[in-house]
Amino acid sequence: MDKQLPAASGYASIDEKLAISSARHPGFPRDQAMLARLVKLVHKLFCDHGNALLRDYGISHPEYNVLMMLDGSEAGLSPSQISEAASEKSSNVTRLIDQLLAKGLVSREPSGEDRRKLVVRLTAAGEQLIETVMPAVIAQLQRFFSGVEAQELQQMEALLTRVLVGLETRA
Incomplete structure (x- = not known):
């Protein structure tokens, strides 16, 4: 996967810590854990940026x-x-x-x-x-989504919907 990330991205910190966990715990699902952490980071940043924008509107x-x-x-x-x-x-x-x-x-x-x-x-x-x-x-x-093509947005929505179904039915 081609990773195009800003220098200050939280990705590097997450990646580093997951690499350590993966080495310590055989069978640790690093890819799934990375996606879960990225979703959490994206949510936090959406909220932070949203709050900054909306503060001007009270x-x-x-x-x-x-x-x-x-x-x-x-x-x-x-x-x-x-x-x-x-x-x-x-x-x-x-x-x-x-x-x-x-x-x-x-x-x-x-x-x-x-x-x-x-x-x-x-x-x-x-x-x-x-x-x-x-x-x-x-x-x-x-x-936020300027670097993502329309087809990729549709794919991302479909994939996240499948994850959501998994969370709701297997929780």
């Missing part, structure tokens, strides 16, 4: 993720649906919703179908914030 990356899950819903979502869609713990979703409520970006009201359930929806201010932030988010995502 929201955090987790708050943005909740807003985007709501943006993709026609009728709003329950807190448990947000938790699942945003891959956040329910206690964290409660805190995020409270923060977004305080900022006037979402509303929380009883469901029309079942008054015991709550529905969270974007407010007009939340919709406006998404419209405002979207050009910067699009540009950032395009920069």
Whole structure:
């Protein structure tokens, strides 16, 4: 595999430590461990860069993720649906919703179908914030993936989906 990595990449540090673990533990799945570590590093960097970008708009990356899950819903979502869609713990979703409520970006009201359930929806201010932030988010995502061809993106999505299925069914 051709490795085109920046000098400051966390890859070298991970690679060095996995080489030691591989030497110490026969049968250690270095390739799988490397991929798991890279996914973790990529996630951390996505969040760090996202937080840096979104700070100027008064929201955090987790708050943005909740807003985007709501943006993709026609009728709003329950807190448990947000938790699942945003891959956040329910206690964290409660805190995020409270923060977004305080900022006037979402509303929380009883469901029309079942008054015991709550529905969270974007407010007009939340919709406006998404419209405002979207050009910067699009540009950032395009920069992140600028070295990856469209076909490679599709392949990466298919491969990560297979890994996800493995995690969900064999965990």
